[in-house]
Amino acid sequence: MFSGFMVNAWAVATIVAVIAGVVGFFVVLRGAAFPAHAIPNGAFAGAAASSVFGFNSLVGLSACALLAAVGIGTLRRRGRQDVVTALALVMLLAIGAVFLSQTTEYEPQIYSLLFGEVLGVSTNELLPVAALGVVCVAGMALLYRPLMLSSIVPEIGEARGVVGHRIEMSFLIVLALATAMTVPVVGALLIFSLMIGPPAAARSFTDRPLTAIALSVGIALVTAWSAIALSYLSNWPIGFFVGAIAAFDYGVGRVWSVLRRPRAREVDTRPVPSV
Amino acid sequence: VLHRLTTWIVEPGFFSSEPVHVALVIGGSAALVSAIVGVFTVIRGQSFAGHALTDVSTAGGSGALLIGVNPLLGFVGFGVFGAAVMDAVGIRRVRGRDLATGIVLGASIGLAALILYFDTTAHATTGATQHILFGSIFTVTSATIPLVIGFGLVSILILMAIYRPLLLSTVSPEIAVARGVPSRLVGILFMAALAVSVGLSALAIGAILSTALLIGPAATALRLTKRFAWALVIACAIGVFTTWLGVLLAYDSYYWGSSHRGLPVSFFIVGAGFLLYLVSGLPGALTARASRDRTTSTSGDSRGGRPRLAIPEELNG
Secondary structure, eight states: OOSTTHHHHHHHHHHHHHHHHHHHHHHHHTTOHHHHHHTHHHHHHHHHHHHHHOOOHHHHHHHHHHHHHHHHHHHHTSSOHHHHHHHHHHHHHHHHHHHHHTSSOHHHHHHHHHHOOTTOOOGGGHHHHHHHHHHHHHHHHHHHHHHHHHHHOHHHHHHTTOOHHHHHHHHHHHHHHHHHTTHHHHOTTTHHHHHHHHHHHHHHHOSOHHHHHHHHHHHHHHHHHHHHHHHHHHOOOHHHHHHHHHHHHHHHHHHHHHHHOTTHHHHOOOOOOOO | OHHHHHHHHSOTTTTTOHHHHHHHHHHHHHHHHHHHHHHHHHHTTOHHHHHHHHHHHHHHHHHHHHHTSOHHHHHHHHHHHHHHHHHHTTSSSSTTHHHHHHHHHHHHHHHHHHHHHHHHHHSOOTTHHHHHHHOOGGGOOGGGHHHHHHHHHHHHHHHHHHHHHHHHHHHOHHHHHHTTOOHHHHHHHHHHHHHHHHHHHHHHHOGGGTHHHHHHHHHHHHHHOSOHHHHHHHHHHHHHHHHHHHHHHHHHHTTSTTTOOOOOHHHHHHHHHHHHHHHHHHHHHHHHHHHHHHHSOOOOTTSSSOOOOOOOHHHHO
């Protein structure tokens, strides 16, 4: 389980979990589950395009995910946000399907790009993944204060010169970078599970943001590691375990907050999600 | 000249092909039902819930394939079940709603991944993933038509039965509560109608793309008119038009180029719907820009929020 080709899987899953734990905290805070679900499909289309035209898949993944983030961010300002997100999502999926329909290994490839594959990353891709991970975490650190302000008290944020839509766009771009590299491993449809399950659970355990981020990274690591181990042992697809364990995390969080803070819901001042 | 034009637009054999007839009937019915349900979905701000149901029905369709029953039964059955689960985990409360939706969505995609894996390993059925996720309307047999029309009628009948309380609790929840409308029951029945319509479009354009038929035509129609009845009519027209256009283009695409691979039907349907949505936003964007130039105040009325709808007379009376 820890030998040879599996080393890559463990390394990448660790990076993916750290990114998902950090970025996911803000996804949950901002109620951005739907865009977090939509943007990775840009990476899916990019991976499909690069397999047809034969260019570097790292370039295809990141470029198309960024394009998707900018497109969704722009369109979301004009029109109903959930409608725009839904339509962009299916459009990206359909584009990816068209590209893949022109290749010979349609079926297995479409499956592994959508639902993930433990062996999806080779050794020479490890360094770029790690570099992108560092960029994402640095980006979140840079955006931390304005993002917290505009997520929790948008009015005060605006008064201090935090422009809502610019923050939104920067956040979507970091989200795109974070999802781009993780698509070949966890799959376009399931990376967002890892981004909302662990942070949602972490937020039920603590109210302090930095503690919650650390906790969220920890839960995401356990989730990703157990998904790989279970997938290796059972030979079942990794996506199933990621989806199921993330739902389990969320359930534990819900039960905990019901048991510990029965009155918390009434004094809760969390912002209403916009989606 | 007319003859050459028609053969240029429609490749030979289109009107005499049996699979094309079935595709036009099934696609058209699915588009009609989805457009009507979609208008309510968009106004109620439940696009994410609608999309989540498509992913739940993905698992159902793959399961149906595994045990060898009609995928449509799997799509609809799991969709209705998923709607009930989402109601149970608290989809009604605005706070935390998108989180609960996302968790149900993620878990059901994971389940779909597992069942599709069983499909390909146990049965050695090639094409299961593509078949369920991205649809293959040309392979649907004419025996499915009665089933499609039956489910479509169920969905429409539910909507007709709850039409007035649904509309009231959608446009002004406060008045609905004051008048004693059972909002919870109405909401659940609506989710059931939504699940059935999602199942139908899943058969037509594939499970994870069915959101396109649900949201696309309805959102475009609501940008073009503020009147509810007109929105329904326009959404139906757009839905059927884009679906039939998609079937036609996919049929033609087989003759494009020399490879004779053809392109997926769902790509054309999704693409046409997306383009129409973008184009329908242009007039609003231009007026907004013009009024901004005049007054320097940004009064874009179509920005975010619920579209202002004229409440029908009978609801006010």
